[in-house]
Amino acid sequence: MKFQFTILIITLLAFSNSYSQNTKFDALSIHDVRVEYFENPEGIDAPRPRFSWILKGEGRNRFQSAYQIIVASSSEKLIKNEADVWDSGKVNSNHTNQIEYDGISLKSDSKYYWKVKIWDESNNTTEWSSPAHWSMGLLNFSNWKGLFIGHDVGYDKTDKYDSLYLPSARYLRKSFTLNKKLKKATAYTTALGLYELRLNGKKVGDDYFLPGWTDYNKRLYYQTFDITDRLQEGENVVGAVIADGWYAGYIGYALLVRLDKVREFYGVNPSFMGQIHIEYEDGSTEIIASDRSWKSNVGAIREADIIMGETYDARLENSGWDTPNYDDSGWENPKIYTYPNGELEAHPGTKVKNVEQLKPIEITEPSPGTYVFNLGKNIAGIAELKVKGPKGTKVQLRFGEILKSDGQIQTENLRKARATDTYILKGEGLETWQPKFTYHGFQYIEVTGYPGKPTLDAITGLVLSSIETDASTFNSSNTMNNTLFKNINTTQSANFFEIPTDCPQRDERLGWTGDAQIYMRSATYNSDVAAFMTKFLVDLDDAQRWYGAYPNFAPFPYSRPNQYAPAWMDVGIIIPYNMYKVYNDTRALDFMYEGMQKFMEFQEDASTDYLRPGGGNNWGDWLAVNEETSHDFIGSSFYGYDAKLMAEMAEALGKTKDAASYRNLFENIKKAFAKKYILANGRTTEDTQTTYALALYFDLYPDNLAKKGAARLAEKIEKNGYKFATGFLGTKHVMLALSKYGYNDISYKIFQQTEYPSWGYSVENGSTSIWERWNSYTKDDTENSDLNAKMNSFSHYAFGSVAEWMFQHAVGIDTEDSGYRNIIIKPAITREMDFIEGSYKSINGTIASAWNWKGNRVLMNIKIPVNTKAKVHIPTSVLSDIKEGNTSLSKNESIKILNSNEKETIVEVGSGTYVFSVRM
Numbered sequence: 001m002k003f004q005f006t007i008l009i010i011t012l013l014a015f016s017n018s019y020s021q022n023t024k025f026d027a028l029s030i031h032d033v034r035v036e037y038f039e040n041p042e043g044i045d046a047p048r049p050r051f052s053w054i055l056k057g058e059g060r061n062r063f064q065s066a067y068q069i070i071v072a073s074s075s076e077k078l079i080k081n082e083a084d085v086w087d088s089g090k091v092n093s094n095h096t097n098q099i100e101y102d103g104i105s106l107k108s109d110s111k112y113y114w115k116v117k118i119w120d121e122s123n124n125t126t127e128w129s130s131p132a133h134w135s136m137g138l139l140n141f142s143n144w145k146g147l148f149i150g151h152d153v154g155y156d157k158t159d160k161y162d163s164l165y166l167p168s169a170r171y172l173r174k175s176f177t178l179n180k181k182l183k184k185a186t187a188y189t190t191a192l193g194l195y196e197l198r199l200n201g202k203k204v205g206d207d208y209f210l211p212g213w214t215d216y217n218k219r220l221y222y223q224t225f226d227i228t229d230r231l232q233e234g235e236n237v238v239g240a241v242i243a244d245g246w247y248a249g250y251i252g253y254a255l256l257v258r259l260d261k262v263r264e265f266y267g268v269n270p271s272f273m274g275q276i277h278i279e280y281e282d283g284s285t286e287i288i289a290s291d292r293s294w295k296s297n298v299g300a301i302r303e304a305d306i307i308m309g310e311t312y313d314a315r316l317e318n319s320g321w322d323t324p325n326y327d328d329s330g331w332e333n334p335k336i337y338t339y340p341n342g343e344l345e346a347h348p349g350t351k352v353k354n355v356e357q358l359k360p361i362e363i364t365e366p367s368p369g370t371y372v373f374n375l376g377k378n379i380a381g382i383a384e385l386k387v388k389g390p391k392g393t394k395v396q397l398r399f400g401e402i403l404k405s406d407g408q409i410q411t412e413n414l415r416k417a418r419a420t421d422t423y424i425l426k427g428e429g430l431e432t433w434q435p436k437f438t439y440h441g442f443q444y445i446e447v448t449g450y451p452g453k454p455t456l457d458a459i460t461g462l463v464l465s466s467i468e469t470d471a472s473t474f475n476s477s478n479t480m481n482n483t484l485f486k487n488i489n490t491t492q493s494a495n496f497f498e499i500p501t502d503c504p505q506r507d508e509r510l511g512w513t514g515d516a517q518i519y520m521r522s523a524t525y526n527s528d529v530a531a532f533m534t535k536f537l538v539d540l541d542d543a544q545r546w547y548g549a550y551p552n553f554a555p556f557p558y559s560r561p562n563q564y565a566p567a568w569m570d571v572g573i574i575i576p577y578n579m580y581k582v583y584n585d586t587r588a589l590d591f592m593y594e595g596m597q598k599f600m601e602f603q604e605d606a607s608t609d610y611l612r613p614g615g616g617n618n619w620g621d622w623l624a625v626n627e628e629t630s631h632d633f634i635g636s637s638f639y640g641y642d643a644k645l646m647a648e649m650a651e652a653l654g655k656t657k658d659a660a661s662y663r664n665l666f667e668n669i670k671k672a673f674a675k676k677y678i679l680a681n682g683r684t685t686e687d688t689q690t691t692y693a694l695a696l697y698f699d700l701y702p703d704n705l706a707k708k709g710a711a712r713l714a715e716k717i718e719k720n721g722y723k724f725a726t727g728f729l730g731t732k733h734v735m736l737a738l739s740k741y742g743y744n745d746i747s748y749k750i751f752q753q754t755e756y757p758s759w760g761y762s763v764e765n766g767s768t769s770i771w772e773r774w775n776s777y778t779k780d781d782t783e784n785s786d787l788n789a790k791m792n793s794f795s796h797y798a799f800g801s802v803a804e805w806m807f808q809h810a811v812g813i814d815t816e817d818s819g820y821r822n823i824i825i826k827p828a829i830t831r832e833m834d835f836i837e838g839s840y841k842s843i844n845g846t847i848a849s850a851w852n853w854k855g856n857r858v859l860m861n862i863k864i865p866v867n868t869k870a871k872v873h874i875p876t877s878v879l880s881d882i883k884e885g886n887t888s889l890s891k892n893e894s895i896k897i898l899n900s901n902e903k904e905t906i907v908e909v910g911s912g913t914y915v916f917s918v919r920m
């Protein structure tokens, strides 16, 4: 370790010297200081939290040579640099992320304050970063004092399949008094079901769908809120509204296929549990915990189900119930529930929030009294209603992704998702309402029962998502492709909803694993999904089948034994691998390692002579058009890919023996695979686009035949008019494989294609999102009744997996090692496009790459963040044809020429901006 470290420093110094970096620049500045991927998180429970930051600074070849982190128990101490919790001292290292806390044991229910400073390449130190903090949650089971409390609403379910059972939400309240001066108050809360925490009349926090979805039999997440500013002297009221949610409500397609259970997969009655920790100025403390002394009732929310919708009868509001001076004598004492099995843990992921608000762009009235609001894009979320009218008026909202030819919303593709919200007016002035415990996938809202003619401001679309899609930009000379990029982001936002769902609208919304693994790398380009996926890894690990396979979706609430499939189950390898590759997150690998090994054993057992047959649920190259790839081919190719990734991951964890044995396994699979599936002329035995794409991309081709295989793939695509014959699995890999073997022009032709099947086809048909099927809809065939009544989502990210190619090849940003420390800039420059420009905010800062034609020259504009290096691939072998700025490359001292071959020149650069001009 020490030895490696010395090499690192020597390399760093050598790097700085080789670029004769004499100019004096301003000190570097420190940004995005984070703990466990979050800015100032409340209530984490990682015993050794990881720190990260991003550096910015002008000039070139800037880097960090050392850092120091200090942690204090109060902000006052931090200001005075009194590191009473931890002082890392000056650590000679260029690491800026995944740095583990290494001080004294962190205490439950405690807040910590920290900052970092760094030394740059010339050993100049920066100012301290602005102060940051985090708090630890309740770390021990014995810290919990709350009981799980709910309210008995009876149970009147009669018919399982043909009528819905939608019980009302429950309301819980507790009044308490503060007589002394408050210093600090923290709420730790959770629910079996969904909950909204209320304090003195207002919601606490800005999250939706708390506490999140887990396998509740194994673990339940809690939230931590700093509520110091929300309490007042005298009477205070804490309240909770709870509903069925994933715990007790309808989940997925259970009703559609008439499973034994259609709801109540984890429990029957929702309940709330929590406690408020109060610390007074005089040092005394108090805990207000959920217990028998709380009061419970029902109220205005009459129905609340994630996929069926919500009904709110404003006449039944217990007005003022969550504020002081309310008479709760008519309320009952709560019913006590138990939570026998599970762990209580801090939610490690990002929570669902309202990330955007949309004003409708149009209202139509396809039939008298039926108004259809168009939000302009296909989102996941809810609609806020504004209405004024007589008491008892019932306004109904239904949701659709597209319109039929008669202008009515199409709801057939929602299948068993009722997706209907109802609001009953109390008749007191302007009433504004939004549901709490349901969401829909929609662009259009049908409003009926509205008193009078609504105006545009009657509806606001609230986009709900667990992520922000702000990590990248993409712009090119092809406007269709630019729209495609937007559509991919819209669809990612709609489906990164607590878990990566397949779709947000129909009776599904499950964490389908094939979709998630195919899209994973694309997801990372569009959004910082590190925390979101950290949480999903727990879901995957919890849902792993006892025999080793990862299931079709996670969480996996159904009790069906054989629910796995080739390319779906491989999620357990592919997502952790990308967490490592993109975020340098070896902790994720550590967490998954045992399970991954078990999965590899499962595959070994299922294989004969290193070939893993299809097995399990066989969806194959799901939704492929015109060509079919055998499930056995898919099974074996993914097995090979898994072995390859396992070797790399084992290496990253320092498990060299395992790495060697997985490398060996990969070689054996490769040999067996070639023998069975690859002919002497380089063709695959099945000769489908997907077979070439997978085998080439996964490196399963024998070296001497790979070029022939790539040529055949190119030929097939050309013959097919530059159109796909692929489904979920093949599509992503076709262009990645073509570009890997130099067929960029063909990749661009597919990318720009507008005829069916292609992305352009959906864009030209007016889509604002990514469709599940290549032919989900056409302008001329709005009825499309057969298809639409079935499985036809307009918000499915799987085909959006082209984002990976867009960034790695069209824009040309990739990482050579893990975590974008050694960046690859390799844009696929082509006459097929006039320009492409893009950027990606990596864990080390923003990387940008743009290229455009200027006559017979190409200009490449590149930005490399501080503390990283990049290998830039310039598409000419003639050095004298390359200029950087106004200087010819050979005279440029800050740029190192690494290699020049017949196709390109590769140079190494440090941080800074560069403009290469290349004669072509």
Ligand code: BGC
Residues within 6 Å of the ligand: 502, 503, 508, 512, 513, 514, 515, 619, 622, 791, 796
């Ligand atoms: C889901 C898919 C999923 C597939 C498996 C569908 O119903 O929406 O995205 O991967 O089933 O076949």
